Amino acid sequence: MTEERTLILVKPDGVANGHIGEVITRLENRRFKIEALKVVNATPEQLREHYKALVGKPYYPGIEKFMTSGPLVAMIASGTDIISVFHKMAGATEPSKADIGTIRGDFARNWEGGPIQNVVHSSDSPESVARETPIWFPELS
Secondary structure (H helix, E strand, O other): OOEEEEEEEEOHHHHHOOOHHHHHHHHHHOOOEEEEEEEEOOOHHHHHHHOHHHOOOOOHHHHHHHHOOOOEEEEEEEEEOHHHHHHHHHOOOOHHHOOEOEHHHHHOOOOOOOOOOOOEEEOOOHHHHHHHHHHHOHHHO
């Protein structure tokens, strides 16, 4: 078991549908610590850096359009094994495959066409945390 940090983004659909508090409550109920929190209007430059591996894909413009469609909430949370635990709390990336009781299983659904709108993003490894954190929290670098 390892004490670690993760980056969590409540995506524009989660913000627009009022799920910020629920995401925070679920973190706090697990007794994870929120170390940083802010509302951000993502720029195309931030998104191209964040989704660097996807930029050349044909579906990337839809992701960028969705992620700039409204504000998002960025947070750094910490706790023992938080990276893997929050991934379980978030549920499967595709909302139709996410278990009920997970964030995506409770608050997301599939939409015809366009990018997946699945409420939250979280870093999937310590390396991703190290790469993604400065994009959203340059002041912590």
